[in-house]
Amino acid sequence: MSNEAAVAPPPAAPPAVSARTLLPLVAPALVVGVGCSLLFLAVSEAAERLQDVLWTRLPGALGVSGYGALWMIVMLTATGVLVGLVVWKAPGHAGPDPATLGLGAEEPVAPYVLPGLVVAAALMLAGGPSLGPENPIIATNVALAFWLGRKAAPASPGALWASLASAATLGALFGTPVAAALVVSEALAGKPLPIKGSLWDNLFAPLLAAAAGALTTTLIASPSFDLGLPPFGRPGWGDLLAALVVSCAATVLGMLAVHAFPYVHAAFARLRHPMLMLPLGGLLLGLLGALGGHLTLFKGLHEVGELAADPQGWSAGQFAVMTVVKLAALVTAAACGFRGGRIFPAVFVGAAFGLCAHALVPAVNVSVGVAAGVLGILLAITRQGWISLFTSAVLVASPAILALMCVASLPAWLLVTGRPQMQLSADGTSVR
Secondary structure, three states, rough: OOHHHOOOOOOOOOOOOOOOHHHHHHHHHHHHHHHHHHHHHHHHHHHHHHHHHHHHHHHHOOOOOOOOHHHHHHHHHHHHHHHHHHHHHOOOHHHHHHHHOOOOOOOOOOOHHHHHHHHHHHHHHHHHHOOEEEHHHHHHHHHHHHHHHHHHHOOOOHHHHHHHHHHHHHHHHOOOHHHHHHHHHHHHHHOOOOOOHHHHHHHHHHHHHHHHHHHHHHHOOOOOOOOOOOOOOOOOOHHHHHHHHHHHHHHHHHHHHHHHHHHHHHHHHOOOOHHHHHOOOHHHHHHHHHHHHHHHHOOOHHHHHHHHHHHOOOOOHHHHHHHHHHHHHHHHHHOEEEEEEEEHHHHHHHHHHHHHHHHHHOOHHHHHHHHHHHHHHHHHHHHHHHHHHHHHHOOOOOOOHHHHHHHHHHHHHHHHHOOOOOOOOOOOOOOO
């Protein structure tokens, strides 16, 4: 047999997909994108108004400090009681154990579960636990899109509606479709593509849904992830070294929390009842808030903006305390049963860690420190490479930071790949 005959033929190129195949997806993608954004905005607005009542108007009427230690302990404990009541009594118990969920919704929950899930998420966002809105909002939008989509078009695959809703919600959450495109492309890697064509053909509808969700959010709420940090120009060798060291150190810190997560979850699980688990979790979160200050409460996106607005306003010790307290609060809130996601509080942890590095070593550029800290923590907490890289870069409005973060992500990824994730299986063991 000749050498030419022994050589395997090159793989066939994916078949071309006609516009006729993709055009019917345009209208569903637009409708799902706008609908998912509106639901996210409605829940966020309701939570913000309730937060204003609980943390500003009510303590003001009582003549006490809204962010005093006593009020934080009382309010977080009360939030645990209220969310515990919802989880206990609501149909479907406000969805599955959040410790077993990743960023996306693996299976759509039944529609009757959604009211309890939305109420539990809104109470959590208003009451101060250190979790974000992403997981419950994605789960709600996926379930609604799946249910309504199958009603409107019974012949359509259910996976289509789930992918559109996930992408649309990510676009709405981040105010840009780029994050959704990265997450969807990462999810499709190594799997059979739903559309027998190129990767871009399969991204067409989710990207359109994400763009519709992002534009709707932007036009109504004008969100921004830019922290307004000092401009970062041309990187030097010192910046590269700082990015590598800070990102790896933040990753190690995040992995400590990941390893502690199943033990904390098991400790709460021994209580066996949400009216014990969640009030105790709320009490612990209140004590942590009293230790770390009010900036360590809530999902952390507004609070990290306050930190970044005045990097010199706190000492290295204060930044270190906020970093550790917020990370402990994230683990506690996720382990005891509060319905919420981990990305936004992890951003606060990473930013505080980076600001601590800058305060300890002023030669560490503050923008590099924040971006590298966020990158390392997110890689450890979420195990989402693209979303970690995207989030760390978008916080600093400088194209030069992206190259540094790409390099810094490589050793950090070696520290996390193949290791336990901050997500549990049904038996309580860590997912790898």
